[in-house]
Amino acid sequence: MILKKEFIHIFRDRITLLLVLAMPVALVLLFGFTISTDIHNASIAVLDHAKDTQSQNFIQKLSSSNYFQIVSYPSTEAEIDFQFKENNIKLAIIIPQNFESQLEKEHSATIQIIDDVSDLNIASILNNYVRSVTQDFQNEYNQHITSADAFSITTKMEYNSNMESVYMFVPGIITLIMILVTALMSSITLAREKETGTMRMLFITPVNKIHIVIGKVIPYMIISFLSTIVIIIISVFVFKMPLNGSILFLLLLCIIFMLTAASFGMLISTISTTQLDAMMITMMGLFLPTVLLSGFLFPLNSMPMIFQVLANVFPAKWFILAIKDVMIKGSGFFDVWPYLTILFGMAVVFISISLKMLDKRN
């Protein structure tokens, strides 16, 4: 019944509801789309298998646009990988063999684009540039001939999946949402009952303390779980993030992290007496360290030693390591169980401390 009551609270409080439902979508789109908008002279590589007149024309067209600067002409795909790893290029274009004859005989040809997915914004902008250059090239070609000979070029995109630091922002946002919705909301909702005196009312009833706490925290876990699913769907279908691991295992991972976040929220609520306290402590003590020390925005291995050590205390780092492995490398339980154990252990410790503190206070 406390579970049901908490859901009623959530639905009556429209602002909170809007916040917890709209925020994940807004955040993921914000990070995904708005960072950079215009790029000039991006370094690219062109692998020309054809080496004929039309391919030369096309390369000419590419380099005469001020979008690109062709910095290398590799002769194999392995060289492209190498250039990506060295961070020399943002994009590679592969022109197929017999480009010219394909255009003449089949009136169509496929140009392959390889993106550097460590920065999705740039990748998607550059893709559009390549398309527009291709479109121009095609229109010019078609002008000189009769319509029977008109051709079209299609681009085929391929993500360079060898990169280590790819897709940082999706695990990062999932982490932030779970911290915000689960930890922040559960610490606030528990502190609110303390602030208004209703917690005393509940404690004086025969309901177990642990049931009260669980009943209050589960609705927020369900909401953040739904948000997480939305984020994953957007990531996979809008931003084409790979999902190489098992989706069920990924969700299990999220549930365990949610438990850790919720238990952190519980712990915070036991040491705070008002909603404002709870909010401030969660923001300063959990949210900021999560943003700064999880390796999400700022790479951990370039930080001073003390911060690298400190990062181990917060659950976010372990979760991000695990979720990246599962989504990108396709790892399973046997690869990431140490992270899971750490997260689960943290939850157990936080929950037992907060229950002890609850007992002491009342």
Next chain:
Amino acid sequence: MNSIEVDHLTKKFGDFTAVNEISFQVKEGEIFGFLGANGAGKTTAIKMMSGLLQPTSGTAIVAGYDVVTQPKLIKRNIGYMSQRFSLYNDLTVFENMQLFGTIYKIPRKELKKRIMDSLAALDMTKQANLLVHSIPLGWKQKLAFATAILHKPKIVFLDEPTSGVDPIVRREFWNLIYETASTGVTILVTTHYMDEAEYCHRISIMADGNIRLLGTPEELKQQVGVNTINDVFVEYVKH
């Protein structure tokens, strides 16, 4: 028949003794006033009697159960209403009563009947589906009381139930208390209004964790040699 028997009940927090070996009995159906200045130890004593806090030493038998070994059974047999209004503002009147009724495992049909009956008795049937934050404070207090006795407890603890309500509502509230006590329910009430203390069958005055005075309002006034409980209180709390 005593419904509360407190014997040398003590609570220490470190070196500080919040409640010091208090002993008293309260009879079934009695309205017992629990007076004392802020910090005198009333709230700690009530917490121990309601099974929320374990005593350091001494015993208390509440509704026939031992506070040390049977706190859960005590919780099932008491009602509680606090000084601050403690129902949920964003739930309706009905939902609030339903929540607490469900917590005490009152069967659904029976619960609905009890809620409608007690709302009818308060003349609040029309307000059943209003959100609690939209109704006046005095009504909220009466509603909180009705909610606290929904599961038919043997004892009701009222912690400054009339703080901040107008004299008319306070009078109505005390009528509710009398009605409830007349059905055999024991009432233990704390208050800062000395005129209300006069309504109690017996009162105790606590200071520094000890019970300084205990008796009917008349007895105490005679004992101290003053005309009102207010004077008794001032006389005893200043020492």
